[in-house]
Amino acid sequence: MKLKEEVNKVIKAAFDKAGIEAEPIGVTEATKPEFGDFQFNGAMALAKVLKKNPREIATLITDNLDTSGILAKTQIAGPGFINLWLNDDWVAKQCNEAKNDERLGIEKKEDPIKVVVDYSGPNMAKQMHVGHLRSTIIGDTLANLLAFLGDEVIRQNHIGDWGTQFGMLIAYLEEQGSDGSGSLRDLEQFYKDAKKRFDEDSTFADKAREYVVKIQSGDAHCLGLWKKFIDISLGHCEEVYKKLDVNLAREDVRAESFYNDSLAKVLSDLDKAGMLSESDGAQCVFLEGEEIPVIVQKSDGGYLYATTDLAALWYRANVLGAKRISYVVDARQGGHFKQVFRVAKEAGFVPEDVKLEHVAFGTMMDKNGKPFKTRDGGTVKLIDLLDEAVERAKEAIKNKADYSDEEVEKIAKIVGIGAVKYADLSINRESNYIFDWDKMLSFEGNTSLYMQYAYARIQSIFRKYGQEAEGEIVLTDDLEHRLAVMLLQFEDILKKAAEDAAPNQITNYLYELVTLFMRFYERNPILKEEIDEKVRTSRLLLADLTAKTIKQGLSILGIGVLERL
RNA sequence: GCACUCGUAGCUCAGCUGGAUAGAGCACCCGCCUUCUAAGCGGGCGGUCUCAGGUUCGAAUCCUGACGGGUGUACCA
Structure with a gap:
């Protein structure tokens, strides 16, 4: 459900009806529940253009707003904010449709494109350490996300298998x-x-x-x-x-060595394009405004990683047919990609309409803000971190309930690995971040376990209920209303996260959603005897849709859920 | 030197297509299990959003500068 788009349409209709020629700016989520579900802040900006005071404009708009469909109520506040409340029945209807749909009401893109997501890229001469975690899971999330939204995703693992x-x-x-x-x-x-x-x-x-x-x-x-x-x-x-x-398999591996035979052609093509020049014995491309050239061949005849990247860009754009190529690589390589992308475009290796992006992420620091190393100056091996995460999860589970050893193994894996991934995905990828072993393996607060726990609680309700919930969602109070609206925002969030290649937008959403659900869970009992049958059914269905949304969201992040915890 | 990037609560971080009283988690204090899983919920404490200008009806958010951290800066990847 493209919720914002629906609301924007209503605003646009009001503009037309009121005879305001300007294109309205988009609505935003209300900053507080008291201000409704969405707010439209465009009246103030129009004041100058229309030469009227903003409250007058706001009144003009609200007078023409259709409150018989999507919207239930509007209100003008402050200098000219228009607060918008969605109609309970309409929201409930959308939720009912979403819960009956496998994709939770999220349509596949009408105009899918081929997208290459380049991620992980381990060096074959080295053990994978914690520094490789980010590329691997951010890339995997981006690939999952784009695939879910309908694009044709081609995963590429550009492993380092070549060199002296x-x-x-x-x-x-x-x-x-x-x-x-x-x-x-x-x-x-x-x-x-x-x-x-x-x-x-x-x-x-x-x-x-x-x-x-x-x-x-x-x-x-x-x-x-x-x-x-x-x-x-x-x-x-x-x-x-x-x-x-x-989700990285052997067939996703397209190693550096794969491009080996194309490197000479990269040079000759650059030469044909008149972009090649010699400097200190090396073959270089000098870009206007750039101090440093892109060196594509060393003075001893050897090729460099820029050369390989150019060959890879050509291959991805022309052979694989990608229209968006996303490199999930450490921010430190920003300068390199900026230059290589420019060369690729200017030399015509990549058509103009192909979007090249460096999905950069920050460096891992230690607690003192210095680049991360272990005490002995080495690196923390990724495999050790993962094993430790599972171990700690195991300890935490053991004294919780009487699980069989098998169950403990299974749960610990999903919980432990989920915690590690979530810890990494939930922070803004662009900033540097502090590696904190304890934080990464924490199960309190804003962690994957919080979502998994909510999911398990919902499943528990259904086990106890012992049958399918048949009926309709009907919203009976503000909390249910807010939960339902939040559920409908899922698609908007995913779209934005895909556009920005920002997994933390998904974790933020899930966390807010689950927080709302937890409050609903505490306040609105479902199975208690005195609960009216229709209300019970509605709450069950709302809980079910929440569970499905959590599951889908976590699945995009590559994190599993459990029926019992 | 130049370029990029970050600077928000004691700590770790959200928020950044400009909007109303700046939000979480952790830590600390108080309350809630005879009631659907307390790995939870409610409440409290905690902020000159690094600083100084500017644009604007309105700035944590945009622009300029300073300061501070990080990173990059021609034959490694």
Whole structure:
């Protein structure tokens, strides 16, 4: 239900009827319940244009507002605010329609486009650490969200599998024996050991350098080793994805190496476009207004990540046919993407109508506001964080109820992982954020558990009720009214969140929704004997729609719900 | 130096297409389980929205500047 749009239509109709030629600005949610459901603040702005005082204009508008349909009541307040109350019957009717619809009344986009969401992008030479969390889950959420709204989403995992360090790594892998899966269990350690070997033994170092060249020239033996290394390394990532319940599969992997054969063409195309110039022996693109050029080929002939990104942009726009390409990458790469996007557009690699966006996110800091490191200067491994989250959830559940071990496992996974994801998704992605182990694993207040708990409570009501609720939603008080209106806002929220690529708008909404529901739950009993049958049915249905909305919202965030908690 | 970004309660953060008395969570204090799950609900405490100008009927929100944190700044990704 595009709620705002419906209300805006009513305002527009009033404008037409009143003979006001200006296009009305959109309504906004009322800032307080006393001010109704929505407010229209356009009267003040029109004062100058129409040369009338704002209250007069507000009166003119309200006199022409149709209060026989969507709206029940209007009110002029302050300098010329128009407060709008939605009609209970109309709201109830919309809720009734939503509850009978699989998609909760949310239509699929009429004009879907292909969208590439580039996220996660782990480096194959390194263990995934907490810093990779944001890209992975923000990207996954964005992909889920766009897919739900109807776009054709193409997930792309641009893994780092190419570069000089792989010579060293595969040389070391070879030395460690044929299988490698054992010594590769801890990639961080493996890298350190290989590096140590590289630094201490010149014969090994020479071999490593030789292997780099060999992989790049397609030597079968080295390529085989490299593939094995990537396979094992990617397997580690997939273990994390599985634990995180992230929708990234093998077929979404489009590694750096995939673009290897296109790099020379990137250069020649840039040259054809007359954008290439040499500087200090390197091939560069100088952009107007930019101090630093985009280097696409080093003086030694090697290519750089800008070159790969250009090849990837070309591929995504022309082969995959994407109209929106979203890179969910650390904000520190903002300068890089700004330049690469410009080069891609100016060189015609990407058509004008394709939207390129860097969905940037802030850096993780420690409690002192310094870039995050563990005490010993390392990084917190993502897999350890996830395991710890599940462990803590387990502890919290154990003394709650008499669950079987199996149930405890299942619940702890959903609760623990949900908490970690929610903690990350619920903050504005653009700001830096402080990594706080305890906060991330907290189950109090604005956490995923709060939503899961509300969901479980609702399911519990239905278990107790023991039958399907048949009937209609009828709103009987202000709290039910507010809850119902909030439920109808779901689509508006999702649309905005998709546009802004901002998962925290969804968490904010869910939190507010659930807060309202919790109050409703406390104040408006459902199964008590003295409750009128029709009221009971209506409340049951309202609770049901709330549960479905929570479930759908959390599902977009990649967080599960439980029937019992 | 230049560029980007952030600065809101003791702490962690919302709010930023300009709107009415700036909101949560945590922490602290008080109240609520014979009544649908107390991982909950209600109430209290807590703010010169970094500072100074400007635009506006109206600024936490937009603009300019200062200060402070973070980040980036040609052959790593």
